Amino acid sequence: MDDILIRGGEVVDGTGAPARTADVAIRDGRIAAIEANRTESAARVIDAHGRIVSPGFIDIHTHSDFTLPLNPMAECKIRQGVTTEVVGNCGFSVAPALPGKVEMLRDYLAASAPWLPFEATDFARYMDRWPAIAVNTVMQVGHNTLRLMAIGMDNRAPREAELRHMQEMLAEGLEAGALGLSSGLFTAPGCFSEAGELHALGQVLKAHGARYSSHIRDESHGVHEAVAEAIDVGEQCGIHVQIAHMKLSGTDSWGQADRMLEALRAARARGVDVHGDQYPYDWATNPLRFLLPTWIQEGGMAQMLGRLADPYVRARIRQKLAEVGFNNFGRIESWADIRIALSPQGAAEAGQTIAEIATQRRSDPLDTVCDIILADKGATRILVRSMSEDDVRRIAADPAVLVGSDGPCVAPYGVTGQGKPHPRLYGTFPRLIGRYARDLGLLSLPEAIHKMTGGAAVALGLEGRGTLSPGHAADVVIFHPATIIDTSTFDDPHQYAAGIEAVIVNGQTVIENGTHSGALPGRLLRRRGGVLA
Template identity: 35%
Template sequence: MTLANNYDLLIRGGTVIDGTKAPRFTADVAVKDGRIVAVGALPAEARAAEVVDARGLIVAPGFIDSHTHDDMALLATDMGFKVSQGVTTVIAGNCGISAAPLKQAMDLPMPLNLLDAPAGRRHESFAAYLAQLRAQPAAVNVAALVGHSTLRAVTMAQLDRPANAEEITAMQAHVQEALDAGAIGLSTGTFYPPALAATTEEIIAVGEPLRARQGLYVTHMRDESSKVMEALEETFRIGRELGVPVVVSHHKVQNRPNFGRSQETLPFIRETMRRQSVCLDCYPYTAGSTMIRTDRGMLDGRVLIASSEPHPECAGRDLGDIAREWGVEESEAARRLQPGTAIYFLMDEADVQRILAFDDTMIGSDGIPLGDKPHPRLWGTFPRVLGHYSREVALFPLETAVWKMTGLTARNFGLAGRGTLAAGCHADIVLFDAATVRDAATYEEPTRPAEGIHRVYVNGHLAWSGGTHTGARAGQVVTRMPATRN
């Protein structure tokens, strides 16, 4: 007898959490040609090129990192910091910073220089960037945004003013080119110097090409501190006027006077969700990380230097200690350390938990893949949610935790065939031990791989197994399928 069910991969007897928030169940999972073709009790005589005994393990969709700065790392690294924690898809181009379009000889103002895109290796169009990702696949899938700050830097001679009509027209053309090439939307970072002077009206005008495509508007808001409510209002207005979905990036309330204000922001977000398409993500830490800044508000708490071009020896040290050693104020020490990255301890754990537990919050790492001392979220975000917040803190059930990093994210970003473990979906799969999964990365040792992640498949190809990267680069460029409106 000839068996019709010869598979490429057969995962036997695992506990399936399928990314829909449905209760877990025991099942076999079969994969053929990069797709899941069956989930259920498969016959004992079924055969496959690779058979995995998954008894005692959770079998889940590969995790989707909703907020990354992996634009160039996708091409330059093996993405071990992502596949080691079960991530199979990343959203790149956030905070207004994208790897394309860039001119070869232009200077990159902070924080665009965090892209690690040296002259000669830049992409002058979004089509060229995505073409290279297709020709030289990454280890994970990628859906990419075009960055407003990048467009300003490419288009404008001075960034300390609003764009004029000619510059807006030029930026609109870049947005249209990016969308035509496969970008899923536009991101902004009005918190950062390159876009600080951009008006709300400028952003609406630049984002006009999003309307026809229902492209996403994704934003690192203008303020996440004392004016967080005004920043949310601006964000929602932009989405309303363009008629497109909004994603509030790494939602937080920072600086001690604002601790507890998530009790104000989250009800406002919930109410707005009833009137327009709004999404949000966050990372599971009380410290953030970005470019080294000198403004007082960012220096109010502990600051840990992650990388510094002029003083690489200071990576991993506290800014306060460096300032005392140099005999200067912290703001002056920060200036001397620029350009570089730092970790800022500015949030309250109660707010972090409240935002994480909010029904519609997705999970994004916001990791910056630079230097030897990055924020531990680069390596630990997803296992931290599974181990610390779901298992230990009991903030939500494991099914909810998985949904927040798979099905919810795929739905919000329009990633068809991703984020759910079901027949017909792409075979992005992670096998992990629910009892032992945990983040091992710390602020002192931030590049330690997570524990409890057994196997990770990207489009049916084994990318991580037994604590080792296989070297597989089976990632695909993912484009957006807008949600159907009722």
């Protein structure tokens, strides 16, 4: 007898193959059969006529390590159909946290993980103590975190012993089953590293069959060089590279999506194992302090706050801004294109733009930015309109670019329901299907689903998930193809997506008819050699 029989749906299996009408049977947490008119009896039958039945979505780039321990039901993700989250991205991980350096890591991540309790831990213990949650989790070790532990916020190359220490901490995480290393070279302290350091860490990845993902060094003026740098790590070390949230930031770089995608295609054509990922929005989100020149952060939080109070330093920032725009984001069109997402110390109101706040305070916009960072002790998070919609669409249509929300899992209630976060946290996957595939026709439904399932599994070395086939883990989403869409907006972001009818994780129903069952069937997936399972 089947545990669950999903009857009569249009099966889009995640391989990119077209939809076919079939029943999907689930037993003991796995797909038991996919066939027309199955006659076996079942403990539960879900009628899926007129619905799409697909593999659960893999959110290949998230920061839910900051929030899943606080919201184990994984609300805003599971309600998009996400069944697996890859965490530890952009160089940021909450482990390892060495004794005596926990406070520094908490300060460093204050604008990203303001509510998470931090504790001293190595990576293996961190993984072992990961709580029961609704979705599967894949972990990465963050390069910024490693550098913080080994060198602090110093702007220099590591000494030999420090580099060895970083390699050892990385190896310890990899031996515990982490997928690989993520870098965040756009900001301190990752931006203080040079190629030799990354290659030395890449050798450790290679030795473990592990992978490299990168928030590249510059997504604005230097974006093409930064893409080449990420590809070079993969090419020189012989490892897979995942280029995070592909975009062209700043008006000077708009219109160059084809050039960036061509670099990816050319690398793949010469045998480099490289993918990208994207969230389908023209706004980004970041800690406000990361928009300023990176030297501001040298030495750590206390030094940064001291500098920002200094009129001479502000003048230097102002000059840099006039010359090239913001760090990593380049030039934006208006101060109205920066909005407060979260101000943990109450320095500004979520939803207000820098233009509005500056007018209210009768202050210069850059002084307003510096004053907010000071009052919030660096913890302010903002939204910034830095991309062109045309570039977003070209990147969305590329089959080698996978799908990542680049966001933590939050909920409309509880501690994670504060502020006005980026709508991508709630809407990335339904938006790509409903808006970019269905409404705009930039890609077919099987192509869109492949990017978020089977294609992502290939990029991760993930076995036994990502496509619907007998024997695979039963991670399944059932949605209405005509109504699936994101509903989260910048003014009212805490809104679950529409059209997702049921979500099953490891054979257990988590979402049915818009209701969360409270089940926490997610598994921590560990990499052994080149295989993640």
